[in-house]
Amino acid sequence: MKKIKNLKEFSTSADRFEGANLLCPGCAHSIIVREVLNATNDDLILAASTGCLEVCTAVYPYTSWDASWIHIGFENGSTAVAGAEAMYKALKTKGRLKQPDRVPKFVAFGGDGATYDIGFQWISGCFERGHNMMYVCLDNEVYANTGGQRSSSTPIGSSATTSPAGRTSYGEKMNKKDMVAIMAAHGAPYVAQVAPNKWKDMVAKIQKGFAAEGPVYINAMSACTTEWKFSPEDTIAVSDLATDSLVFPLYEIVNGTELNITYRPKNIIPVRDYLGAQGRFKHLFTKQYEYLIDEWQTRVDAKWVQLQRREEARV
Amino acid sequence: MAESMELRDIEVWDGNFAAAQALRQAQVDVVAAYPITPSTAIVEGYANFKANGYVDGEFVMVESEHAAMSGCIGAAAAGGRVATATSSQGYALMVETLYSASGMRLPIVLNVVNRALGAPLNVNCDHSDMYLGRDSGWIQLNAYNPQHAYDLNFIAFKVSEDHDVRLPAMVHQDGFLSSHTAQGVHTLSDEVAYNFVGEYQPMNDMLDLDHPVTHGVQTEEDWHYEHKARQHHALMSKVLPKIQEAFDAFETLSGRRYNIVETHQMDDADIAVVCMGTSVETAMEVVNELRATGIKAGVVGIRVIRPWPLEQIADALKNVKAIGALDRSSPNGAMGMLYNEVAGTLFNAGVQTILTDYVYGLGGRDLTKAHLVQIFNDLKANMDAGKPTTPLQQFIGLRGPKLSFF
Ligand SMILES: Cc1ncc(C[n+]2csc(CCOP(=O)(O)OP(=O)(O)O)c2C)c(N)n1
Ligand code: SF4
Numbered sequence: 001m002k003k004i005k006n007l008k009e010f011s012t013s014a015d016r017f018e019g020a021n022l023l024c025p026g027c028a029h030s031i032i033v034r035e036v037l038n039a040t041n042d043d044l045i046l047a048a049s050t051g052c053l054e055v056c057t058a059v060y061p062y063t064s065w066d067a068s069w070i071h072i073g074f075e076n077g078s079t080a081v082a083g084a085e086a087m088y089k090a091l092k093t094k095g096r097l098k099q100p101d102r103v104p105k106f107v108a109f110g111g112d113g114a115t116y117d118i119g120f121q122w123i124s125g126c127f128e129r130g131h132n133m134m135y136v137c138l139d140n141e142v143y144a145n146t147g148g149q150r151s152s153s154t155p156i157g158s159s160a161t162t163s164p165a166g167r168t169s170y171g172e173k174m175n176k177k178d179m180v181a182i183m184a185a186h187g188a189p190y191v192a193q194v195a196p197n198k199w200k201d202m203v204a205k206i207q208k209g210f211a212a213e214g215p216v217y218i219n220a221m222s223a224c225t226t227e228w229k230f231s232p233e234d235t236i237a238v239s240d241l242a243t244d245s246l247v248f249p250l251y252e253i254v255n256g257t258e259l260n261i262t263y264r265p266k267n268i269i270p271v272r273d274y275l276g277a278q279g280r281f282k283h284l285f286t287k288q289y290e291y292l293i294d295e296w297q298t299r300v301d302a303k304w305v306q307l308q309r310r311e312e313a314r315v
Numbered sequence: 316m317a318e319s320m321e322l323r324d325i326e327v328w329d330g331n332f333a334a335a336q337a338l339r340q341a342q343v344d345v346v347a348a349y350p351i352t353p354s355t356a357i358v359e360g361y362a363n364f365k366a367n368g369y370v371d372g373e374f375v376m377v378e379s380e381h382a383a384m385s386g387c388i389g390a391a392a393a394g395g396r397v398a399t400a401t402s403s404q405g406y407a408l409m410v411e412t413l414y415s416a417s418g419m420r421l422p423i424v425l426n427v428v429n430r431a432l433g434a435p436l437n438v439n440c441d442h443s444d445m446y447l448g449r450d451s452g453w454i455q456l457n458a459y460n461p462q463h464a465y466d467l468n469f470i471a472f473k474v475s476e477d478h479d480v481r482l483p484a485m486v487h488q489d490g491f492l493s494s495h496t497a498q499g500v501h502t503l504s505d506e507v508a509y510n511f512v513g514e515y516q517p518m519n520d521m522l523d524l525d526h527p528v529t530h531g532v533q534t535e536e537d538w539h540y541e542h543k544a545r546q547h548h549a550l551m552s553k554v555l556p557k558i559q560e561a562f563d564a565f566e567t568l569s570g571r572r573y574n575i576v577e578t579h580q581m582d583d584a585d586i587a588v589v590c591m592g593t594s595v596e597t598a599m600e601v602v603n604e605l606r607a608t609g610i611k612a613g614v615v616g617i618r619v620i621r622p623w624p625l626e627q628i629a630d631a632l633k634n635v636k637a638i639g640a641l642d643r644s645s646p647n648g649a650m651g652m653l654y655n656e657v658a659g660t661l662f663n664a665g666v667q668t669i670l671t672d673y674v675y676g677l678g679g680r681d682l683t684k685a686h687l688v689q690i691f692n693d694l695k696a697n698m699d700a701g702k703p704t705t706p707l708q709q710f711i712g713l714r715g716p717k718l719s720f721f
Binding site: 047061066067069072073075079081084088098128129 | 345347375381387388389528530533538542
């Protein structure tokens with residue numbers, strides 16, 4: 001397993017995802033992808049679903065990928081990689097691999113729309129069939145590539161273009177779908193939620209994921225400067241607010257049951273601070289909708305209690 | 316190593332099993348599949364071969380047809396021989412990915428057992444599914460019976476995987492009429508069949524770890540046009556000669572002759588029908604009977620649907636005075652696809668003739684010899700009058716009041 005000493009070395013240790021791409025300045029997608037790829041020295045076979053990452057990194061005649069990469073459609077990055085993994089197995093059985101002593105890792109990336117919504121069936125199928133692959137969701141809680149429509153990951157009270165806040169609406173009405181729990185329920189050997197600001201935690205989880213046999217799901221919080229509406233230089237600061245307010249708790253679930261919380265903030269900050277840092281929640285700070293901020297806090301507290309109980313009870 | 320299977324020279328197989336045997340003998344590396352009537356037995360057959368050690372590729376039973384083709388695309392991009400099968404609604408669910416496979420120039424063989432599209436739901440044969448994907452950039456071959464379904468799979472692999480071509484290929488056969496009808500099928504031995512198809516030669520394969528490749532890029536207005544034009548160019552200029560080569564090589568191997576356009580009694584035909592699938596052989600029988608009464612009738616069977624063999628079709632029909640194009644798909648607001656394509660082909664070749672469109676056999680309705688006799692009678696009346704005397708478009712074998720249009 002690749003040893004990583006410090007952030008400086010980590011950030012320059014491999015260049016299989018080039019800095020040259022069309023993602024917005026400050027986009028967390030690029031930070032996460034780099035962290036995932038830099039966590040390993042293994043050969044990689046990658047796929048991406050349609051979304052910001054895909055449209056910004058493989059614009060002919062250029063590519064930002066120095067590892068084999070494929071994109072088919074919005075929903076099927078998971079199955080593209082599963083097909084490649086099946087071919088790897090077949091050629092291994094038949095003795096036709098070009099580099100038989102090298103064992104590549106298979107990774108698919110998708111946005112939350114590609115993952116929580118349209119691609120859900122494909123991912124579920126891949127996990128049920130037990131392909132040896134990692135699926136990384138770049139969870140920016142919105143369809144960013146098409147201009148900010150709601151997804152089933154968009155949190156309640158967020159203003160998205162298809163669930164806009166207005167005089168008679170506070171924006172998104174539904175709670176964010178718990179994709180991590182759903183993927184763990186597939187009995188996957190390893191499922192984790194990560195955030196790019198906690199890079200050591202992230203590397204440890206990615207390495208654990210690569211070491212696991214079978215399908216691995218990583219839900220990566222991906223702060224989106226454009227749709228969350230914060231300054232590009234604040235990506236990591238906003239990410240810190242997310243993990244320290246426990247809006248995005250960091251934990252892992254091993255074999256579908258064993259839950260471990262991997263980050264406990266020394267000072268838990270109020271959810272209000274996280275919401276207040278982003279334009280998408282601006283309307284919540286008006287008299288009409290302010291009650292939602294308290295509801296938010298109650299929900300985040302309850303989830304934290306639940307996670308701790310599950311950790312303790314080992315269920 | 317997969318075990319070899321001893322076959323008799325002639326086996327009694329239906330079209331589905333014949334196709335499954337061809338996938339086994341081609342020793343496909345990955346089959347990703349989802350069942351749908353009437354093509355299910357192809358992948359069941361393959362799964363059985365795998366369960367009994369006759370194939371050592373991977374069989375991935377995915378959760379939908381869209382995933383089946385997605386998996387096939389990933390597998391083909393990884394670098395190996397790939398195949399699957401589908402019909403109807405499953406084909407419709409695949410359509411998005413069919414364009415991806417051809418756009419990425421990936422060799423994949425898809426057996427399409429033709430079936431109607433709902434609603435109303437119907438499991439029987441017509442060519443609605445085939446028509447739905449006709450612009451998807453795949454090579455499309457048409458089998459009229461189980462023997463063809465077997466043989467054309469080998470041709471499909473050979474042409475599709477050719478490095479000058481690199482385009483996916485479909486083998487169509489008629490649901491139930493071919494897929495579930497057992498006939499004597501002349502076989503090839505495992506060794507002869509595999510050698511004909513040849514060992515898979517990877518190209519731009521993702522599993523060549525020293526040479527990473529990017530598949531499925533974005534192009535927009537600055538390159539998309541060029542890519543699509545080149546794809547079309549490959550289809551139009553490279554595929555037919557390769558198919559011809561493969562047909563010739565296959566004849567040397569097996570003694571069985573296939574042609575890009577199949578003709579029956581066309582040398583001196585005055586009237587003719589153009590059709591696909593099982594109706595070609597029915598039409599041939601009717602033509603033989605008409606010939607005995609002195610009527611100079613003929614049949615043109617489309618063997619290669621895509622790329623459309625313009626020249627060969629024009630050549631076969633150039634002296635015919637009245638033609639019926641037989642469309643086995645609801646035209647839904649237009650003339651049938653076969654009518655339109657034949658009309659365009661003849662117009663372009665400067666052939667002045669009388670062309671009518673016969674819609675038939677939707678949802679499994681039989682096309683009987685009596686129907687064909689009626690069609691030829693129409694054509695003869697048109698020829699004798701030297702002008703159309705019958706409606707431009709008719710529905711054949713329809714209950715209730717006669718429907719005709721235009
Ligand atoms: C079948 C299909 N439906 C819709 C689209 C349009 N589309 C492309 S990307 C996208 C949203 C992507 O959102 P997400 O998956 O969250 O990724 P992000 O761009 O936010 O990273 C949509 C709706 C499509 N490409 N294909
Ligand atoms: S819109 Fe958001 S997710 Fe998309 S590139 Fe910009 S910052 Fe990244």
